[in-house]
Amino acid sequence: MPNEGSFDAAERRSDEIKQDLPLHPENYVMLSGDRPTGRLHLGHYFGTLAERVRMQDMGIRTNILIADYQVITDRDTTDNISDNVFNMVVDYLSIGIDPKRTMIYAHSAVPAENQLMLPFLSLVTEAELQRNPTVKAEMEASGHALTGLLLTYPVHQACDILFCKGNIVPCGRDQLPHIELTRTIARRFNERYGKVFPDVWGVLTSSQMLPGLDGRKMSKSYGNAISLSMTPDETAKRIKKSKTDSDRHISYDPEGRPGVSALLTTAAVCTGRDPIDIADEIGDGGSGALKSYVTDCVNDFLEPIRTKRETYLADPSYVHDVLAEGNARANEIAEGTLDEVRHAMGMDY
Numbered sequence: 001m002p003n004e005g006s007f008d009a010a011e012r013r014s015d016e017i018k019q020d021l022p023l024h025p026e027n028y029v030m031l032s033g034d035r036p037t038g039r040l041h042l043g044h045y046f047g048t049l050a051e052r053v054r055m056q057d058m059g060i061r062t063n064i065l066i067a068d069y070q071v072i073t074d075r076d077t078t079d080n081i082s083d084n085v086f087n088m089v090v091d092y093l094s095i096g097i098d099p100k101r102t103m104i105y106a107h108s109a110v111p112a113e114n115q116l117m118l119p120f121l122s123l124v125t126e127a128e129l130q131r132n133p134t135v136k137a138e139m140e141a142s143g144h145a146l147t148g149l150l151l152t153y154p155v156h157q158a159c160d161i162l163f164c165k166g167n168i169v170p171c172g173r174d175q176l177p178h179i180e181l182t183r184t185i186a187r188r189f190n191e192r193y194g195k196v197f198p199d200v201w202g203v204l205t206s207s208q209m210l211p212g213l214d215g216r217k218m219s220k221s222y223g224n225a226i227s228l229s230m231t232p233d234e235t236a237k238r239i240k241k242s243k244t245d246s247d248r249h250i251s252y253d254p255e256g257r258p259g260v261s262a263l264l265t266t267a268a269v270c271t272g273r274d275p276i277d278i279a280d281e282i283g284d285g286g287s288g289a290l291k292s293y294v295t296d297c298v299n300d301f302l303e304p305i306r307t308k309r310e311t312y313l314a315d316p317s318y319v320h321d322v323l324a325e326g327n328a329r330a331n332e333i334a335e336g337t338l339d340e341v342r343h344a345m346g347m348d349y
């Protein structure tokens with residue numbers, strides 16, 4: 001784990017940047033991304049997606065990466081990948097990402113970006129990679145042996161961020177070691193070969209992460225997630241099946257009552273209300289009343305997103321064009337950066 005000192009420093013820097021963003025949006029290039037392993041869900045939305053839209057709307061240069069190569073860091077299949085990528089673009093567009101202002105691209109489509117991996121790998125040691133806590137956690141969760149790609153994916157993530165000279169990455173605490181490694185790689189490159197890359201900082205998203213319906217991390221694989229693409233009916237069923245407890249009096253107690261509290265938090269983030277007020281209002285209504293309230297809140301919240309999803313699903317060629325144009329722009333940018341890198345390294349022949 002990073003020591004508290006370094007987390008504090010990262011948090012302070014993140015707060016400074018948050019204050020400066022609206023004042024000097026022109027100084028920032030944001031890069032953020034997701035693995036196309038399934039559908040985006042409410043945890044993603046309240047974790048980083050909403051923040052990306054806010055940054056886009058502030059006039060910051062925003063870039064969104066579909067991290068398709070990262071799908072195979074800890075699994076041995078690319079099943080459904082093209083459907084997942086397509087739906088991811090649909091989700092981005094439906095929550096308010098505007099492809100005129102935000103570049104959406106897939107890293108497998110940008111060879112020059114991937115080529116940065118070679119010089120970057122020379123700038124880190126095996127020991128630095130081995131002690132990354134997120135890599136360790138992902139390896140344990142996968143039940144697989146540590147693959148070369150899983151060990152080195154934080155370096156690949158540095159390529160994702162640095163090819164477009166990104167300097168801010170909205171992220172949760174778990175991504176901080178990756179951002180720190182990216183910053184280290186950029187600095188070492190600049191020291192060795194001359195300045196090409198910016199300093200990169202994580203902008204921490206609200207610490208109150210939306211849990212899954214059972215109180216654990218929201219994840220498709222736990223079956224505790226509400227995807228942005230679910231119908232009102234599917235949403236109602238999933239909430240109805242979620243596990244609560246037999247105490248009819250509803251109270252907010254994340255430790256003691258994870259299921260009930262996760263439901264309260266879900267309703268709270270969808271409405272902007274306080275979970276304790278919601279609990280008081282439901283009082284002795286029991287989990288039936290709680291679930292029906294949460295279902296209404298989630299369905300009201302998702303309604304405009306669902307309507308937009310329908311529009312984009314009816315026009316798949318538009319969705320494909322958005323990605324193709326993003327990929328084309330990403331290639332131009334990556335080739336420019338790779339030229340600078342070769343030049344800095346004296347490799348112009």
Ligand code: TRP
Pocket residue numbers: 031032033034035065067070156157160161169
């Ligand atoms: N690793 C991120 C995830 O699993 C996705 C990702 C890949 C990313 N490259 C990135 C996020 C660069 C931020 C910046 O969700």
